[in-house]
Amino acid sequence: MRIGFTKMKLDCYQRTFAHSSSSLTPIQLPAHLETHLWYVKPSEVKNESLLKQYLDILSPRERENVMQMRGEELRKSALLARTLVRTTIARYQINSQINPRSLKFRKNIHGKPEVDWQFSNDSLPPPLHFNISHTSSLVACGVTVDSQIGIDVEEKHRSIKHTVLSFARRYFSKHEIQFLASITDPQVQKLEFIKLWTLKEAYVKALGKGFSGAPFKTFTIRFKEDSIHQASEIVVDSFDEPTELTSNWQFSLLELANSHYAAICTEKHAASAEGKRNVPTKLTVWKTIPFVVDECVSGTDAVKTIYG
Amino acid sequence: MASFAASPVSFSAVSCTVKPNQVSNLRRASLSFSGKSSPSRRIPALRFRVACSAKPETVCKVVDIVRKQLALPDDRDVSGESTFATLGADSLDTVEIVMGLEEEFGISVEEESAQSITTVQDAADLIEKLLEKK
Numbered sequence: 001m002r003i004g005f006t007k008m009k010l011d012c013y014q015r016t017f018a019h020s021s022s023s024l025t026p027i028q029l030p031a032h033l034e035t036h037l038w039y040v041k042p043s044e045v046k047n048e049s050l051l052k053q054y055l056d057i058l059s060p061r062e063r064e065n066v067m068q069m070r071g072e073e074l075r076k077s078a079l080l081a082r083t084l085v086r087t088t089i090a091r092y093q094i095n096s097q098i099n100p101r102s103l104k105f106r107k108n109i110h111g112k113p114e115v116d117w118q119f120s121n122d123s124l125p126p127p128l129h130f131n132i133s134h135t136s137s138l139v140a141c142g143v144t145v146d147s148q149i150g151i152d153v154e155e156k157h158r159s160i161k162h163t164v165l166s167f168a169r170r171y172f173s174k175h176e177i178q179f180l181a182s183i184t185d186p187q188v189q190k191l192e193f194i195k196l197w198t199l200k201e202a203y204v205k206a207l208g209k210g211f212s213g214a215p216f217k218t219f220t221i222r223f224k225e226d227s228i229h230q231a232s233e234i235v236v237d238s239f240d241e242p243t244e245l246t247s248n249w250q251f252s253l254l255e256l257a258n259s260h261y262a263a264i265c266t267e268k269h270a271a272s273a274e275g276k277r278n279v280p281t282k283l284t285v286w287k288t289i290p291f292v293v294d295e296c297v298s299g300t301d302a303v304k305t306i307y308g
Numbered sequence: 309m310a311s312f313a314a315s316p317v318s319f320s321a322v323s324c325t326v327k328p329n330q331v332s333n334l335r336r337a338s339l340s341f342s343g344k345s346s347p348s349r350r351i352p353a354l355r356f357r358v359a360c361s362a363k364p365e366t367v368c369k370v371v372d373i374v375r376k377q378l379a380l381p382d383d384r385d386v387s388g389e390s391t392f393a394t395l396g397a398d399s400l401d402t403v404e405i406v407m408g409l410e411e412e413f414g415i416s417v418e419e420e421s422a423q424s425i426t427t428v429q430d431a432a433d434l435i436e437k438l439l440e441k442k
Contacts, residue, residue, distance in 0.1 A: 068394050069394050070384060070385075070394050070395055070396065074396045134398075135398065136396070154400070160400070160404060162407060167404070170403075170410075197400060211399070211422070211423045212420040
């Protein structure tokens with residue numbers, strides 16, 4: 001499959017149509033302290049030949065996994081998840097590696113997926129990190145450089161079978177249960193629950209140790225009020241990890257496309273001699289249909305920052 | 309395969325398929341049910357022990373809970389071999405399923421064990437292991 005491209009900078013506030021049916025508009029790697037978020041809405045991808053094209057760039061194993069999903073909708077979102085990962089990473093054209101089909105992946109010791117860069121031994125692997133999350137209605141991929149990342153997306157109005165508080169009592173920390181229990185409006189309580197869930201998931205995924213590596217009950221995510229600047233910050237306290245390690249992580253929480261919450265957790269860096277100050281990270285969000293159109297949606301109604 | 313001589317046993321799940329090879333090494337056993345009893349399940353005093361994979365009853369209960377959690381259509385086949393992932397369970401569904409199983413069977417599942425469950429059969433086997441310990 002030929003992949004053509006023009007050397008074009010993907011500026012924000014632009015909608016960019018791929019210049020041919022198999023091209024990906026290239027983009028520069030995110031800078032230090034910058035996060036890129038790409039998402040696809042499965043409902044907007046209906047073209048059968050496009051879906052076939054996507055299937056074609058997957059590895060045989062990935063294809064098999066997609067076909068094993070039970071139900072068309074599940075197959076589609078599984079297909080789009082792998083497509084999004086491959087096409088997104090391919091855009092960054094590290095060492096001219098632009099073919100999404102040629103990317104190889106492996107899992108770290110705890111099962112977290114990462115790119116298995118196919119370079120010769122004397123090249124250092126690029127410091128690109130990614131993490132993916134998908135629901136049946138939205139698939140998202142976050143990308144950073146030099147920083148671990150975990151993301152989680154959930155439908156805002158996703159139904160749960162148990163009550164918020166019984167769920168929280170089983171899985172959340174004491175502080176979080178108290179926080180949720182203090183909310184009197186059940187609808188607000190449910191929304192806050194979903195937000196908290198995505199933040200906790202994003203943290204665990206950023207750590208990359210799997211669900212049992214950081215059991216939900218062993219850490220608290222809370223919203224800190226900064227009395228000087230009156231800005232809210234999301235922080236994590238852990239019973240197991242010392243403070244220096246938990247202060248290593250920063251969070252953003254967004255509302256995407258008016259329908260989903262997206263939580264992003266990334267590693268902070270020792271930005272200055274004063275230690276790990278809270279330097280705001282730049283987040284850029286694109287809505288995409290790979291090979292068809294990319295639309296930068298940061299600053300539009302499609303992306304509402306709740307925290308971060 | 310366990311046979312119930314007296315009253316018919318009816319399951320609330322629509323379909324519940326258990327392969328014969330899941331019940332090998334059948335020895336003498338005692339049937340015990342923790343959790344809710346259902347009027348439709350009149351089990352006579354038949355005593356035998358299953359020393360291997362989970363009892364079909366357990367698998368069926370797991371299937372039932374999974375079906376409800378994932379709101380699966382009636383024609384979606386779910387068996388012991390079905391993986392939660394291919395049925396469409398995401399992480400939130402999975403923890404709710406674990407909660408459902410804990411409630412149904414009166415057990416407590418640790419995070420490490422929960423993480424290793426990928427199929428319906430895995431869940432049923434874990435449940436039986438935990439029930440044995442009680």
